[in-house]
Amino acid sequence: MGLGELLQFDEMLRDFNRMNKRQSLYQILSFAMIVSSALMIWKGLMVVTGSESPIVVVLSGSMEPAFHRGDLLFLTNYKEEPVRVGEIVVFKVEGRDIPIVHRVVKLHEKEDGSVKFLTKGDNNNVDDRGLYAPGQLWLTKKDIVGRARGFLPYVGIITIFMNEYPKVKWAILSILAIFVLLHRE
Amino acid sequence: MHTVLTRGNATVAYSLSVLACLTFCCFLSTVFLDSRTTAHVNTVKVLVKNVPDYGASREKHDLGFLTFDLETNLTSLFNWNVKQLFLYLTAEYKTPDSVLNQVVLWDKIILRGENSALDFKNMNTKYYFWDDGNGLKNNKNVSLYLSWNIIPNAGLLPTIRSLGSHIFKFPAEYSIASV
Incomplete structure (x- = not known):
């Protein structure tokens, strides 16, 4: 008994051949429905959370043992919410494609509300100045993609x-x- | 019509939905718990120097040194949905330049099962206490407090400030002697 026979591919193909135009159109439509609803959920989440990428996957071990590779983080990025030390932020650095998930360890806020802050991975020995763009000493609010609010492992x-x-x-x-x-x- | 594919599909889908449901219940059972408690922080030795900050601008910045006592019992914070506590000691102060400065001086990871009743005496800070200018000398209102970030098995990631903080001041003169 071959694998094709086991999975009854031939029966599926027979099903397909028996379909008329209306039915195959319906199948294509339901496929498009799945794709578009997934897109709608993603874009809806972007609106609700204010973050350009509301769900991120942890790609490095720099926050171990809190986050491991493959854990899922849910982000929000509300502009009016102040950044504070101890928060885990996801930020982008010029010249790097992949956003970084690290903790804020130092912060200075001016009277006009402008903030500059420094980050560090829990599992790293030094702060992130070596990861920033050459000459960049601080992150500001515009570098933030989101702040970690929820966690789902694996x-x-x-x-x-x-x-x-x-x-x-x-x-x-x-x-x-x-x-x-x-x-x- | 019971092919291997349909049986496998049903089994995987059912076990995944049971797992998702259990995870959600685990999250729900702990989301409304109060995770605040007291921590006693005290400074022992405090001094400030004025030295070039080669990590940042190379200009002379204020660099504070302090040793601290810390006493707290965080055992009550642990439940079945707490994988890890990330403790951090923050110094918060105001300078003429900035309305808010926060510097993390020390941190500690406590995994579930590890000792969470802490009593440290005369501890050194883990990180340098650099100011962004010269705002530490003679600063009379620097508050030092412990906070924690709860890392769950699945759920929210709250950061919570402990009840009780310690306010100290920096001396009015720079210290010349090496520490």
Whole structure:
């Protein structure tokens, strides 16, 4: 018994052949529905949290043992909420694609409300000045992508795995797409 | 129609939803708990120097030195949804230049199961107490307090300031002697 027979691919294909135009159009529509609702949820979260990327995956061990690779963080970025020492912020540095998740350890706020602050990873021995852009000594509010508010372990490891093995990603995505398009309810 | 795929799919989907539900209940059971408690902080030795800050601008900045006592019992903060406490000691003060300055001087990670009744005497700070200018000398109102950030198994990441802080002042003269 082959794998194709086991998964009854032939039956699925027979299903597909039996579909008329209306039915196959319906399948395509429901597929588009899945994609667009996922996009809507993401964009909706962006509006509610004020952050350009409301959910991030931890990619490095610099905050261990609090966060490990593959943990999920939920961010908010409300402009009126002040930054304070001890908060975990996600920030972008010029010349680096990947945002960094570290803790604020030093902060100076001027009378006009402008803030400059310094960050450090819990698991690092030194502060982040070496990670910032050359000549940059402080972060300001515009560098912040969000502030960590919620934590969910392990879930993000799937995306790390998919990014490290792009072939696996495309295989999984195409199998899912085929399944949704061909499967008859 | 019971293929390996449909059976596998149903099993995985069901166990994942049970897991998600349990995780959410775990989060709900601890989200309304009060995580405040008292911490007694005291400074022992305080002095200030004026030296070039090579880490930042190379200009001469005020650099404070202090040793502190810390006594607190955080055992009550731990429950089944607390993986780790991140403790940090903050010095907060005002200068003519800035309305708010916060510098973390010391921190400590306490994992669940580790000793959380702390009693430190005459501790050195872990990090340098650099001011962003010359605002430490003769500063009469520097408050020192402990805070913690709770890292759950799954849930919110609150930062909580302890009840009770210590206010101290820096001397009016720079200290010349090496520490």
